[in-house]
Amino acid sequence: MEKLFLSVIFVLLVATSNQLSAQEYAVFKTKGAPVLAIKNTTKPIKKGAVFSEGNLILKAKDTVILLDTKGLMYQLDQAKKYTVSEVKEYQKDEDKEGLSKKYFSYVWKQINDKNRTKNHTGNVYREGIMDFLITPLDSTAIAANEINFVWNENTEETYTYFFLKNKRNNTMVKIKTEGTSITLYQNNSLLVKGESYAWGIAYEKYPDFNRVKFNSFDYLNQFQEEERSKDYFIVIEELKSNGFSSEEIDESLCEYFQFCR
Amino acid sequence: MSKTKLLFRDAFLCLLLSLVFLWGVSNLILNLSIFNPFTGAFKDFSFLDLYYSERMEKKEPLKDIVIVNIEQRDRLEIYELLQHIKQQEPKVIGLDIIFAEEREPFIDSLLVESFSEDNVILSKAFITDHWVYNAPIFNQNKNELGYSNLNFDRKNNVIRTFEGIKTINNTKEYSFSTLVAKAFKNDSNYNKRLEQRLKKATPISYQGTQDDFFTFSYDECMEQERIPFLKDKIVLLGYLGTPHGSDYDIEDKFFTPLNKGLVGKSAPDMFGVLVHANIINMLLHEEFIATTPFWLVLLISSVLTFFFLAIFMVSSTKNPASYTLSKKLTQLLFTVLLLWFSLWLYKHHILFKPEVIISIVVVSVDLIGLYKIIANYFNKKYKWKSYFFQ
Numbered sequence: 001m002e003k004l005f006l007s008v009i010f011v012l013l014v015a016t017s018n019q020l021s022a023q024e025y026a027v028f029k030t031k032g033a034p035v036l037a038i039k040n041t042t043k044p045i046k047k048g049a050v051f052s053e054g055n056l057i058l059k060a061k062d063t064v065i066l067l068d069t070k071g072l073m074y075q076l077d078q079a080k081k082y083t084v085s086e087v088k089e090y091q092k093d094e095d096k097e098g099l100s101k102k103y104f105s106y107v108w109k110q111i112n113d114k115n116r117t118k119n120h121t122g123n124v125y126r127e128g129i130m131d132f133l134i135t136p137l138d139s140t141a142i143a144a145n146e147i148n149f150v151w152n153e154n155t156e157e158t159y160t161y162f163f164l165k166n167k168r169n170n171t172m173v174k175i176k177t178e179g180t181s182i183t184l185y186q187n188n189s190l191l192v193k194g195e196s197y198a199w200g201i202a203y204e205k206y207p208d209f210n211r212v213k214f215n216s217f218d219y220l221n222q223f224q225e226e227e228r229s230k231d232y233f234i235v236i237e238e239l240k241s242n243g244f245s246s247e248e249i250d251e252s253l254c255e256y257f258q259f260c261r
Numbered sequence: 262m263s264k265t266k267l268l269f270r271d272a273f274l275c276l277l278l279s280l281v282f283l284w285g286v287s288n289l290i291l292n293l294s295i296f297n298p299f300t301g302a303f304k305d306f307s308f309l310d311l312y313y314s315e316r317m318e319k320k321e322p323l324k325d326i327v328i329v330n331i332e333q334r335d336r337l338e339i340y341e342l343l344q345h346i347k348q349q350e351p352k353v354i355g356l357d358i359i360f361a362e363e364r365e366p367f368i369d370s371l372l373v374e375s376f377s378e379d380n381v382i383l384s385k386a387f388i389t390d391h392w393v394y395n396a397p398i399f400n401q402n403k404n405e406l407g408y409s410n411l412n413f414d415r416k417n418n419v420i421r422t423f424e425g426i427k428t429i430n431n432t433k434e435y436s437f438s439t440l441v442a443k444a445f446k447n448d449s450n451y452n453k454r455l456e457q458r459l460k461k462a463t464p465i466s467y468q469g470t471q472d473d474f475f476t477f478s479y480d481e482c483m484e485q486e487r488i489p490f491l492k493d494k495i496v497l498l499g500y501l502g503t504p505h506g507s508d509y510d511i512e513d514k515f516f517t518p519l520n521k522g523l524v525g526k527s528a529p530d531m532f533g534v535l536v537h538a539n540i541i542n543m544l545l546h547e548e549f550i551a552t553t554p555f556w557l558v559l560l561i562s563s564v565l566t567f568f569f570l571a572i573f574m575v576s577s578t579k580n581p582a583s584y585t586l587s588k589k590l591t592q593l594l595f596t597v598l599l600l601w602f603s604l605w606l607y608k609h610h611i612l613f614k615p616e617v618i619i620s621i622v623v624v625s626v627d628l629i630g631l632y633k634i635i636a637n638y639f640n641k642k643y644k645w646k647s648y649f650f651q
Contacts, residue, residue: 026489027490047477047485048327048477048485049488049489049490050489050490067475071323071324099604100605102316102317103311103315103317106315235371238367239367242367256337
């Protein structure tokens, strides 16, 4: 009797653990900006993330495709909050048509010649992006107290409009200049350490910002700079042992790793 | 000789006539340059491509392989990507990239350092008659090196088969996909068990396109500090277009049976690393497609043709009015149904090429008229008896 009781408990435990482990999902694809809320924190849902608890919050036009441990797919595309346990109800519709149906439909289409019509339009739709930027490169981390922004010369225009966008609060500064570079210094309003920025230039006072190329950069504070330096500790030591000077090391880090000190 | 025996003899002789005719015509088409456009058009054609181009395959989950696009990134960026991927603890990392020459010593030495672990598999390529390797500096760690050639069939532009093990210059070589699958399975008997099969050209069981595999662009991968899904997976680094997955980028892209254009002009449809991913997926699940031997195809063709010839020879004498119509309808129905049967077999992992059977049956039945003329000539000249002229 005791053995039977223990066996039942063992079977129940195995079944329960299987159930629990099946509730782990990996994010296969996302569209829009869906978020995952776990307890008091929310974070964006990114491809490759794995989770087994929390709520998925989707807004209008958001889509998330999830993969469970067995490889089955689930598609969430309605604006609402989904609990993890609800996800299994949204298995992605499989292609239920069998081979025979698909094949004979294909034969029928060929007989009816339904696929023959094609349009051939000989034109190109292209939007020009104005890209004159040289440095700082896109996705750079900068720790220096001054930043020199450099761009290519456009001989047709006299004035250039320099734009600096604060990515956190989405504010933009515009400066009119005649040259091909501008240097800004760290201060408490225009360039604040710890913030993320994007910079770009245009030749019109009020440009179409969809056609202006912006390079992003993180302006590192002391703590961020120290953390980032740790990431490159091995590289820095390697360069030192190869006889590089401090300036040369900084130049290499800026050129190759986009970490400018 | 009884009429039935004469009928069977005539059916057999007409079958021989058809085989000689088909052999002659196919040789003529292959050898005369005037027929080059036809040769070119039919060379890459297979009825069974319909299985993939019309998406008749059963989709299986593709959860063990992740592909990361190296885009047009330089060696330093590839090094950073590799370091980032290693932090995610994948089981195997395969590089479908060849660093053929040395460039900047410092960056090359960083890359060499990043290849130092056993789970990194590198590739090489056999081009025409020589190997293209990584520069010697990259092979310091004695990583496993697999050939990235998908197959060695130089006559066909469509990648339908692959060769997992190949003896080249008296050395047994393993394909990149075979080594990656073996490393993932961690099975020392893997090659031994599958050696005979992998030595031959094996049909590829395609399971997915770029939409079905887990793929990351360079930025998608780098911008996330942790990607838990990559843990214990196979991560392949290769080219998936710039921008990621671009339809218009044909670098390292191949024609596969999944191409929507079954015949005629079309663009290549699948990046090389995705073909490798399909092969690896097939090797992991050991779901191979058995090929029907050619002798069996010929035997079935002969039996079926003999059967149809006998029926239509009777029909041509008994129902001459409806004979032509019924012959054409039968040819059409036979082609449609045999193709359906071949696709059904393919679904159950049996490769049964219908082209030979269809061509022999259809052409033979149409040659009954010619056979009648020859039989009539011999009957008049030599009193030779046949089912038609006794």
